[in-house]
Amino acid sequence: xxxxxxxxxxxxxxxxxxxxxxxxxxxxxxxxxxxxxxxxxxxxxxxxxxxxxxxxxxxxxxxxxxxxxxxxxxxxxxxxxxxxxxxxxxxxxxxxxxxxxxxxxxxxxxxxxxxxxxxxxxxxxxxxxxxxxxxxxxxxxx
Numbered sequence: 001x002x003x004x005x006x007x008x009x010x011x012x013x014x015x016x017x018x019x020x021x022x023x024x025x026x027x028x029x030x031x032x033x034x035x036x037x038x039x040x041x042x043x044x045x046x047x048x049x050x051x052x053x054x055x056x057x058x059x060x061x062x063x064x065x066x067x068x069x070x071x072x073x074x075x076x077x078x079x080x081x082x083x084x085x086x087x088x089x090x091x092x093x094x095x096x097x098x099x100x101x102x103x104x105x106x107x108x109x110x111x112x113x114x115x116x117x118x119x120x121x122x123x124x125x126x127x128x129x130x131x132x133x134x135x136x137x138x139x140x141x142x
Contacts, residue, residue: 003049005042006135007058008108009083013038014132017045024138027121032128035083039090046096056091057135059108060084060100107134 004025008014012032018025033041046054061080084100091098107118108131115130116122119137 001052002141003045003052003054004136004139004141005045005054005056006132006137007038007056007087008128008131008135009035009059009061009080009087010128011079012126012128013083014126014128014130015041016129016133016136018133018136018139020139020141022140024140025136027119027133027137030121030123030125030129030133032126032132035086042096043094053141054097055141056087056096056098057101057139058084058087058091058098059103059106059131059135060088061103063100063102101135106131110134 002020004018004020006014006016006018013035015029015031015033015038016027017029018027042056061084088098088100109127110118110130112125112130115125115133119133121133
């Protein structure tokens with residue numbers, strides 16, 4: 001078994017956990033947390049599953065080159081770009097395996113009903129948690 005953790009950076013950090021038994025990630029947890037709570041959760045999962053490969057899949061907003069909206073939107077974009085940098089540094093400092101994923105390489109902004117049909121997840125979600133889940137849903141750990 002391998003553990004895949006999806007991270008959608010932002011004030012409301014999307015956080016998803018999937019187990020890969022060789023057939024692709026099967027969702028176990030889908031939620032949103034603060035960045036510090038998400039980092040704590042990662043540490044807890046690693047400690048709880050010693051000897052099992054854990055990899056983070058982090059949406060890297062620094063690679064996004066298209067934006068719409070005004071000044072407030074631009075400030076939010078700067079914030080998620082900074083968060084991507086923080087996550088990458090944190091993973092290096094804590095020897096956590098991670099892949100920074102280009103936003104175009106992820107199915108994002110799914111509505112709740114579409115997400116439920118696509119994943120089978122029946123729990124409560126928000127846009128951020130769904131984006132994180134799509135980073136790991138059916139993904140094969142290679």
